[in-house]
Amino acid sequence: MADALPTKINLTVVTRERKIIDIEVDEVVLPASDGEIGVLPGHTPLLTTLRIGQMRYRVGTTVHRMVLSWGFAEVLPDRVIVLAERGVLASEIDPAAAEAERIAAEKELQYLSSHDPEFNRVEARLEESVAMIGIGREH
């Protein structure tokens, strides 16, 4: 191979409101809509949609986590760009608030039929809070 494989990935996560992270990492695991995708340096170019879930990224031996809600990711050999609807870092998660959100969303869901346009939105809120609680527990 002419070019040596990159040894690091530049990971950028942006939402419409802010740039959340822009760092060098060793490994990224994305919550792609068809299942999790692990990305190491030198990955084949890939475009994928994301669902609500956890993104993990490893710097050295420490693994960091964050919650992403929908969006897209562009994977290049030395770069991962995530365009997310919403992104919350593990350090920003308030487990109590997430739990309260989960309960509220669950309650609301009981009264909505699955045809209601609100249904998907509330369901998304539920999934998001569950993902946050998941991260909160592991910390």
Next chain:
Amino acid sequence: MPSTIDIRRRIRSVKNTQQITKAMKMVAAAKLRRAQERMFAARPYAAGLRKVLASIATRVDINAHPLLQSREPERNVVVIVVTADRGLCGAFNSNVIRAAQNFIRERSFESVELLTIGRKAGDFFKRRPIPIRENVFVAQALSIEVARRIADGLIKDFIEEKIDGVYVVYNEFKSLIAQHVRAERLLPIVSEFDATPNQTSIDYLYEPGPEQILSDLLPKHIEFQLYRVLLESAAAEQGARMTAMEAATKNASDMINFLTLTYNRIRQAAITKEIIEIVSGASAAQ
């Protein structure tokens, strides 16, 4: 001739006004900075979205997508008019409203519905014959959630062919002191994605397929365009208000100077008159 007391009172009143305009100017400057930051914060996302769309355009015939199909003639359209909630910002609101009226008059659509963003646009068109689809205040509208809700409704109506086009008339943020009224088409999407495959030589894997990604992306694109317009207009509003208040403060200073001069003249005239009276009184007594 006005009395000195009257003039003093007026000077005091103008000074008060000046303090208010000065304060408003500083508030506008602070808000402008915040609005600008939000605009800048949205830029990386815009760049990313554009790149992804461009790269998909090399693989899929993006122009075949329903959201990019122009309908001729455009019968039913929605015009989004973006103003501010408040006045005291120069010609900011009236410029947009006038531009929107001209726009509607020039194009002969069969039916036009308005979607007004900002109290000023809502109040103005409420008393006019064009039906208003919805009126949102800027204070509430400046969020992605609202942009999404509005965009979703419009996309749905567009796909169902209830409407054939969506235009937006707003103030573009040119610089801190300059705004520029623009009318843009939001739907169908103006194709700026060149389908020539030499833009990006990268051959991506797509998950799910490129068509699926595309139909997820385009609504996001519209949503984002609308959000960007709202941010631009909000920043332009603060810029316009800052300029207007700066001018008002300066006018107040000029007014105070003039009134102070008049006040001193009258005071001096009164003193001179009194001296003359004393002197003439004294000479008469001799």
